[in-house]
Each structure stands twice: as C-alpha cells, then as structure tokens.
Amino acid sequence: TNAQGAKHTIVTVVKLSGIAWFNRMEEGVKQYAKETGNNATQVGPATADAALQVQMIEDLIARGVNAVTVVPNSPEALEPVLQKALSRNIVVVGHEASSLKNVTYDVEAFNNAAYGEHLMEAMAKGMGGKGEYAVFVGHLTAKTHNEWVDAAMTLQKSKYPDMKLVTSKIESNENQQTAYQKTKELLRTYPNLKGIQGSAGEDVVGAALAVEEAGLTGKVTIVGTSLVSVSGPYLESGEISMISFWDPAKAGIVMNKVAAMALEGKKVEDGMDLGVEGYNKVKLDGKVIYGQAWVDVTKDNMKDYNF
C-alpha cells in the first residue's frame, strides 16, 4: 500500500524481550533502521508465551504496519494471526521457524540439521568418540531445538556407535536452575556421563555449574548453543568446551532487508548475496532462506564477542 520510496514501518516481534539474545537482535534492527531510514523497531512479550505474541501481532495489524518479522515461540500458534496479516497485505518474515506456512519468507541462519550435526561433531570430538551423553532442549515443543538434537542423534548412531544416549530429551524450560538440577540428577543416575549437548542458551550454563560442583571439570564435554555474555565464565574455566550461535544482530538485519525487498516487490533468489556476513550466498528452499551463519566460540576466541 505504500508508495515506492516511502519509509517502511517494519516491526520485529521476538520470543521474549530483554534477554541478551534478543537485545543483540535489537542492535541489528536499530542498525538497519539507522542505515536505511526505515522505521524498524523490535517488540516482544515479557514472558515467552505464544498467546502474547498473537496479541502483539493482532495489535500490529490494527496499527497498520507494513511488515512484521517474527521469531515465534510456537510457530503453529501464530499461523492464524499471520494469515490474517498476509490477508491485509502485510509482509511477514519468519525466523527460526522454517515450518511456518503463512509467511512471505522465512530466514534461517543455517540448515538446522547441519547445525545439529555440527554440534554433535564437536561433542564427539571432546568425548573421543565414545561414552554416554545426554541432550537438552528448551521445551519439548521447540521445533528448532528438536531438529538440532534429532539430527545430532541420528548422526551419532551412524557415525559414533560407541557413544550412547542415556535418556530421552530433557526439558530445561530455558531455565538455568532447571538445567542445573537436571544435570545433577543425570550425573547421579548415570555416573559415567561424558557429554552434554544443550539447545537453549541457559542449558550449557546450568550443566556447567553442575559439572563444576561435582568436580568433573574436564571429564564431561559440554557443547551447545549459547552466548558469550551468558556462558563466558564457564568457557573460560573450561566446563564448557564450545558454544555456537548465529549472530542475532545479523539475523535481525537480514529479516528486515528481506521484508523491505518484499515490500518493494523484489524477489530473493537462490545463491543471492544479501550483503550480510554469513548470508553472502543464501540457499532458497521454497520460502525458506538459509544462510551459513553459525559462529563457533571457544576459550580462545571468546574475547571477540561482547554479547
């Protein structure tokens, strides 16, 4: 509905406002706004609740924004409201939600299976390719987390037969103390545990604390998705072997860029360079845009990241 050249109003709706991850994403959104002059902002609910996101998007629709980019807590829960948005010619760009149907595009930093396998490789390396391990997901319903660990477990079965998963996926509720308590229980129940793969940013931190307290530093390999600002102390002291993430700021910029392109009637194509590091040669699969944007951080390069 906007005339060409007019400034777009693009709002990014995140899972949860205020946490380090999405604060970093907001930096990207702000940077994008500054560079392009578009009216790009970020909002998010105070609790990671799908219903609150639905309400927020309803409000955005009522406000008549041009585009919504969204990191859903529960992709399925958002479908109806996103459909409503699309029906009003609002551009919708998703992130961490490759299953979303009612989107213009979905931006993924990488292919989830590849990322999960990558984490498994790192853990297997730390464990010397054998021993017992466990996996955490933030919520049993979190699709991305499940894709990561599912791919990881599949890879382990075929490539590392000497490794053994001790119990089904453990839910941390994205809460550090829960991850801590569950790790304690794991260590008690499976004293030979040698590896832990985390999914939510808090998982590795909770696990690391439990491992440190149990005096098992160096004996248990912990890898997972997290941020330096959250897990830095444990990277440094050695409980956590490696963390990976994609830079949420970059994801924020890309989402906004893609949204603006859609508003201006431009198409994203396979192999395109979106002008952001890690998204220089994107892969297009239907509406889903994959980058190669994961970042590995160990004790050695942690100084380079301040978020």
Next chain:
Amino acid sequence: MTSGPMRVLSSPQGVVTITAFAFALILALSNPTFFSTATLVDLARNSLVTGIFAIGVVMVLASGGIDVSFTAIGAFAMYATIKLLTAYGINIPIAGIFGIGALIGAALGLINGLLVGGLGLPTLIVTLGTLSLFRGALLTFLGTVYITTVPREIITFSRTVLVRVENAAGQIVSLPFSYLVLVGVALLAAILMNGTMFGRKIYAIGGSEEAATRIGINVRRVKVMIYVISGAIAGLAGITQVTLARMANPFDLVGMELNVIAAVVLGGARITGGHGTIAGTLIGVFVITMINTSLLMAGVPSYWQKVVVGILIVLGTGLPIAIDRYVRHRERLARPLSA
C-alpha cells in the same frame, strides 16, 4: 448521604471502570485511532477466553472457595476433545464439540467437587493439587504435540464472524462467532446466580457454611455442583480457545490463573466469599484485557503493562476503601454538635 460521584468511586467496580475510561482517554490521546469500533471489537475478542474462565471463577469465589485448576481443566478438555475427534475422524456439529468439551470439563470439575464438597478439603489446596494433576495427566497420557489439523467443523466455525468492521486503514476487524459462547455463559450464569434457588444457596454458603447447613442447604451437594459447573465452563473456554487458535496446544492456557483471578477480584468479588457479580466480573475482565493488549498501541514498552496492571489492581481495591473512610469522616464532622 453519599453524593453521586463519591458513591461510584466507593465501589471497586466503579473505580475500575473510571480508571479504565481515564486510561482509554490517555490511549486515545496518544493514538487517535484508539476510539474506534475496530478497537472495541479487538478488545472484545481478546477478552473472550479470560471472560469465560472468569465466570466460572466468580461462582467458586462467591461460594467462599477459590479455584486455580480451571486453566488445566480448560486445556485438558480442549486437547482431549480434539484428540478424540481427530483420532476417530468423527465429524459432529460444532455444538456437539462444545458439548464434549463441557462434559470433559464437568467430569474434571467433579473431581474437585468431590474432594472439596465430599471430603471437605480446603479449596486452594485441592485445586493446587488438581492443577498439577490434570496438567500432568494431559501431558503424560494425552500427548505433548500440537494438533494442527483440527476438525473441519471448527475451522468453519472459527471463520464465521458475528461482526465485521472495516477500520480507518481499510483493514477488516471481526468478532468471531464464538463470542456468543461468552455471552451465553454470562447470561446463564447471571440467571443462575440471581434468579434461582441454587444461586442463592451459593451466596448463602459463601456467607456462612455452618449457617447454610443449619437451614437445610445440602452444602456438600451444592459445592460439588459448583465445581462441576465451573469445570464445564472451563471446558467451554478450552473449546473456545481452540476455535480461536485453530489448533490444540496442550501447553496452552495454563499460567493465566492469577490473571483471571485478578480480573474477577477487580470486578468486586471477594476471596472471603459471599460476594461477586457476573456484570462486575465482565468489567474486570475487560479492563485487564484492555491494559494487557492496548498499551502497545500507545507505544508503551511492554513491561510497563505489568506496572500499570499492578497499580490498577491496588487502586481499584484501595481507592474505594480510602474514599469510604473519608466520606464517613466528613459525614461525622457535618453533623451538628448538639444532638
């Protein structure tokens, strides 16, 4: 006697309503599109599930009990109904679906009722227990996956709208047909509470259980019935939720207990029992919903919502009491000194 405005202000509903209006005015100032049918319709739509739950809760509060398990009942009824229908590929009219939901809700409510009314256990503890129990049973026995392919009837129903308004920006705002569920439940509950013996018995029990027993009210039976009814209402809320979301999410609803109770208490019910009206409850729900969903429109950062909700809850209950004191004080001073 108390003057008009003072009287309005000295009831919680009064304060809440006025604060809500003031608040709406501020919103309207900061965003002129606020005062529109579209906003109103949106508000009504957003208060739907909370409203249905709240009606069940106010009945329990009026009887002197408290219920925190209703969200778990709603979620259980919702998920079980959809699972049943999809598993067997049953296709029944929407009224039947609501009926099943209400039945499941009533059955779970019966458990509460038997524990509270039959065994005479304290209501908070029972419903804390069943909140955990029902939720756990749902996730353990029924499943944890979202059911996105809900029966065709539900999709059709959720597409049926009651009111369709076009707003200034040319967007369509619609009130779903399921709004009638809230209207129906509210009407029935109001009639039940004010127009039937059963309703008066509820208030009597809330006033004094011992006294109710002494005048021959079968307190146990009434209590069991209250929880069955409020369970059925929670079940209806669950089905309403599924018609809004068009999918059954077993993790849904749970967590909104305190929010609903806050709305009910803002509407004038007391946790000590014996008080509470359906109309007041609906006002409370509307206000809470307005705050929770409209601050964003005014460009208020989202955490501010909590601050505002908190202040409003305290004001809504505190102001009437403070004003009442002040009025009495003035009245006393106004009397002639000689008798």
Next chain:
Amino acid sequence: MTSGPMRVLSSPQGVVTITAFAFALILALSNPTFFSTATLVDLARNSLVTGIFAIGVVMVLASGGIDVSFTAIGAFAMYATIKLLTAYGINIPIAGIFGIGALIGAALGLINGLLVGGLGLPTLIVTLGTLSLFRGALLTFLGTVYITTVPREIITFSRTVLVRVENAAGQIVSLPFSYLVLVGVALLAAILMNGTMFGRKIYAIGGSEEAATRIGINVRRVKVMIYVISGAIAGLAGITQVTLARMANPFDLVGMELNVIAAVVLGGARITGGHGTIAGTLIGVFVITMINTSLLMAGVPSYWQKVVVGILIVLGTGLPIAIDRYVRHRERLARPLSA
C-alpha cells in the same frame, strides 16, 4: 484416644512425611543409588531457595493473609543488589550483600504491609497487584539483561562449601555455604513465632483479627511488620539464588509462587490463618523438592512429576481429614450405649 500410627496419619505433616518415605522407597527400589548421602545433599541444595521463600510465606499465612508477590520481591532484590554492586564496582563482604538484599526486600515488603495493614486491603489482591508491579518495575527500570559478571565476593562465597561428599562414582556432592542462610532464617523464624509475643500476636491475628484488636494488639503494626519481615526473607532468598546461579537473571524466580505455597500448605499451614509451623513447612518443602527433582532417577517421564505432585498434595491434606473422621466415629461407637 487415638492410637500412635493413626495419630501420625491424621496430621498433614504426618501423611506427607510417610508418603514421602514410601515414595523414596520406591525410588530406591528402581535405583539403588538413591539412598545415599549424595542424594540427600542434592535434595537439601535443591530445596534451598524454595525453603527460604516458604518461611516468609508461612508467616503471612499464619496471620491469615496470603502472599503471591514474594517471588517478584526476591527477583527485584536480587537484581537490584547485583546491579548496584556491579554498576559502582563496590566490593563488600558477602554478609553486606545479603544485608542489602534483605533491605531492598524489606522495603518492597513495606509497600505490601502498608497496603494490607495500613489501608486494610485484602492480601491476595494486594500481593497480586504488587507481584505485577514489582516485576514490571524490575524489568522496566532495572533492566532485562542477565548479569553474568557478578561480584567476586559472590563467586567466592558460592564456591565455599559446607559439606563435601564424594559419591560412589567419584563425583563430588557439596552443600553450599548458603545453606546456612536457610538454617539461620528457619531458626530465627521459629524463635520469632514461638518464643516472642510478636509471633504469638501473628497467630492471634490469624485466629481472629477482631478479637486481636479488642485485647489491644496493634493489628496494623503487626501486619506491616509481617510483610516487612517476609519481604526481607524474600530478599535473602533472592541473594541466595544469585549465589547458586552465579548470575543475576531478572526473569528468574517468578512463576514458582504456587509451588512454594503448595509446599507450605502441605506442611500444615492453612490459608484461613492461625496455623502453620516452621518445622512443618520445611518438611513440605523437602517433599515437594524430592518429587520435583528425583523422578528422573526412577526413569519417570518428566510430565509424570506433575501427576505425582498433584496426587500427593491432595492425599497429604485429604487423608488426615478422612482418618480423623474414621477415628472419631470409631471412638464414639466404642462408648457404652447408656449415656
């Protein structure tokens, strides 16, 4: 009179304790390593924060009130303290840090106290309001980012252990020094409640507020003090949390309200006021923690935990009442037929 086992079973604590033992036995059967010092130490450590909160809550319940804002107070005190210390790079001994946390908690508790005691507002509504208010204020004004670089004092303190046990597998299990906070708070609270007039006044107010006023108890002042004290305790819980987590997460703690209240009520307190002991509360906390954190060992899927917790809550309160009835009935029948 009631026979021994019957008497144990007819108090909620009794049932809860016995059920807990039975439960532990089942766990031990399915996993022989369960009965070990390590398990016990882990349990103690996991019940730390819940335990501290619970002591504040039982004081409020004994006075006839209810508090749901304590988690928000704890989170606020925790985050504010750490932010203060890190922002100004202040380095004070750990006791000072706990002191600041307690002070901030007490200040927030004072707000509850003034609203409840001073204005005479209903406690559930006030604390529902301040739960929202404090949390909103924390996130709006203090910040939403994790603080992972907590003061050195805290890290040192959190590495200090009280007991260190090596288990069969060569893992170290340790009880953190902060366990002494729970012990200290529990001891002080027990002395306060049973050994001082202030404590007895709390029970008196919980029994009958009107009667308390009439015998010259300054009910308002006592109430204000109760909320100040329980606020301070919540503040201590917050600081304890930060020493356990080694980081300050502003989203922490909130959400565990009902869990803590369930523990307290399992421990024998009543929401109608006048009842509740520190010892009982600690038992309740221990049981709830055991269920919440030990089922994995028995290979129980995580959602089952909720089912078990729910059943235990209902059993723990229901069984004593049922048994009490049965015993009374039998006692009467045992009397001779002639009057």
Next chain:
Amino acid sequence: MSSLTLEMRNIRKAYGPVRVLEDVGLSLVPGEVRCLAGENGSGKSTLIKILSGVVEADAGEVRMGGKPLASHPDAAIAAGLSVIYQDFSLFPNLTVSENITFLRSVASGEKLFHPFTRRKLAGEVIRRIGVNLNLDQPVELLPVASKQLVAIARALANDARVIVMDEPTTALTRSEVASLVRIIRALKQSGVAFIFVSHKMEEVFEICDSVTVLRDGRVVAEGPASVFDHNRLVESMTGRTIEGQRLHREAAPQAPAFLSVRNLARRGEYAAIDFDLFPGEIVSIVGLLGSGRTELALTLAGGLTPDSGETIIEGKPVRFATIQDAMEAGIAYLPEDRLTEGLFLSQPIRENIVVSSLTKDAKAGWLSRIGMTTRARHAVQNLRIKAPRVDAPVATLSGGNQQRVALARWMERNPRLMILNGPTVGVDVGSKREIHELLVGLSRAGMAVLVVTDDIGEAITLSDRISVMVRGSITATFDGENVDEETLSAEVIREDVR
C-alpha cells in the same frame, strides 16, 4: 471526684442516621457492681465498645482514675479495663491457656513468650473460677459454655480495675453462674469495679449495687439497686409493665401425635428417650449444659443420627440422614449459637429471613425478588425487629434483634414442628414476652413446639409440658400448669449433685 474509678460523660454515637447513644453518662466507684440494663438495641454493647476503645464515640469523654482515656483498646487495657464481649472475641486457633493469658501479656507489654509461666497462670485462674477445662485444647473445639468460661477467665487473669461483662452468663449453667457471683464478690472486696449486662432479672438483683437503665440510647433511670424492684426495672427499660406470669392459653385440641420417639439412644450422649409431641402443644426440655438436650434436639432435626431407637412421624417410622430430610418432614430447628450456627452476618436481613423458605418465592426454580422483600418486611414488622432497612447486613443488629431474625426465618417456613434451642438467649424481658406470646400463638394454630432451655422461668411461662433431662435421660415430666420453679430446679439440681 478522684474516688471515681470510671466516668463516662455525654457519650454520643450514631451509625449513619441511626442515633444509638445520646448524652449517656455513667460512673463507677471502686468495688461497685453496676448493672447496665436495657432492651435489645438500646445501646448497651455500643456503650461498652466505646468504653473499651473498640468503637469511637462521636462526642463525649471517658475518664479512668481521673485521667481522660484515649479511644484505643490498648489505652483502655493499659488503664486497667477488661471486657468480656458478648461474642467472646477469643482466638479459635490458640489453646485455652494462651487465650486466657494473652490479654495480660499484651497489657504488660511483654516481649517474649513464656509458655510455662502462662500455663501456670491460666491454671490458677481456672481453679479460682472452680471449673474444669483442658488447658491445652484449642478453643475452636470447645462448646459455647466453655468458650464463655475462657472469656471470663481471660478478663480475670489481667489484674483489672474495671471488668465489663456483656451478658457473661447466657451460656452458663447455674453452678457456673454461682461461682462467677462468688468471684465477683471476692474481687469487689479488693476494689475492682464491674459493669454487668444481663437480661436475667434474678442475676441483676443478686449481684448489682447500682443500676443504669438505657432506653433508645438515653439513660432513663439510674440509682442504687435497692430502689429498684423487678417491676420498676422492667418498666424503666420498656416504658410499660410486663407480666412475669405464665401465659394464659386455651387447652390444645385433641390430635394424634405429630412426632414420637421410642427408646432413642446415641452413645455417650443420651439414651432411652421416649416422648410424643402433639400439634398445638408446647413442650420444654430443661436440663443443664452437657445433659444431652442439644444433641437430642439436633437428632430430631436431622443433624445427628441416633444409634438406636425409633422416630415416628404421624404414625410412620422415619430416619433422617440430613437436616434437609427433617425439614421436608416439616421440622424446623433454631440453633443455640446464632452467631456461628445460624445467621449469615455479612448478608442482608432480607436474605437471612427468606433463605430457608425460598421455595415460596420460586416458581419452577426462578426467584421473585419483590416477593422476597415483601415477605422480609412483613416479618420484620411482625417480630418488631429493630432495623433501618431489610437490606442492612445482620451484623449491624444488636444481639437480641439478631435472635429475632433467626426466629423469623423459621417462622417463614410454617413448620409443623418447631424446635427452638434457647429461643430467648440474649433477648430482653419485653421482647422475651413478645416471643413467648408469638410461640403460644403459633402453637394454638396447630404447630408443635419443642423448646430446649435452661431458663426454668421461661419453661414455666411457656410450656404445656416440661421434661427434665439429666445426663442423657429424661428423669421427670411435669404438667406446665401445676409445677413451680422450686420443684423444677430441685429436680435439675438434685441430679446435678448426684
């Protein structure tokens, strides 16, 4: 003037438009026992609450020992005032011993709690009153009479200079009243002054030195007890003369028994109970507290189930499982403790009156509000309930008027048998007479009435037949026309001694 222990001057109090006290004055010298007399709702309890600082007066002054007293309970207590409230004001969750000593601990400003010292003190007080109470039992488990004893003990445990007793004897048996009188006499000697409120005339003349009579919130008579006699006191209270004699009545017409019980027994409570209740007849059961009369009454009303024996209504054996069963059979029961067992205190008078007879206003389950209000207004007029409006909460009525609301509620049901447990407890002489007349009228209209009471005078005034119940058995039955008080109380007391 300094010899005055207590002085109240020009006290005025109104609740909204209702003037409760007008220019009331009252004084006490050390060792004086002053009776505060007046009809229900005349302002006695209010005056007491003003004295004790629970309620603030609109105007006027209270002085203790010559010094003005602040309107605060702790100020009054500190100045040496102890009050036994009409509703006891005890802590149900605390033990007997803690209840008894709490006031004293608060008054002396103790900081620490000394359970053992307290228990000892409580034991002493209990022994002084000469009653037997389990010191470690929570008060909520006690019967009404024991609660009243605890309230008395609490007032005595504090070394008070003035003790106010608002109807302290309503739930006590004769022997307990006697020991209370003994204690009052003893304390008088040491200079303690009393304000004593009671509707029982014998007690007033037995105990009191002086009398202040309130009517409609004004002092209408005052002076030493010796200048009053029964008739003069009643006349100043009510403004008219009230006869004390037995009510005249026509003989009841012959009719088959409405309810009969045969060999009814409940373990530990009563046994071998046989009697018949006829329509148009008033039967009283007199007995001491703990004699099983309340349990018997409750059994007939469906509140308890007997262990053995037979209950027959109009020739058909019945078994009541619930109060509702009994209600459906046409039985109404007015409980003895209207505060905890009868009334919905925070709800309007109207709701309280119509709540047990809602079917009257209901058509197929729907209620008519107008019908309810009309009926309530009618009842308020009929029973002369002193209330501003029918939608005022019952809590704002005086004790006696609350009792009438409870009565009104049951009359609305037009029961075939009305069982009243202490129907005039806390009711002033004038109203008592009116209630008695009402009951006689109802019974002549064909209702069977069973009255449970420990007021022998009431039984004689009212009854066609009087049964004495002792330790769970009916030991004697008298004809109401031909029995005197002495014979009856001898029967009760003789058994008591045994």
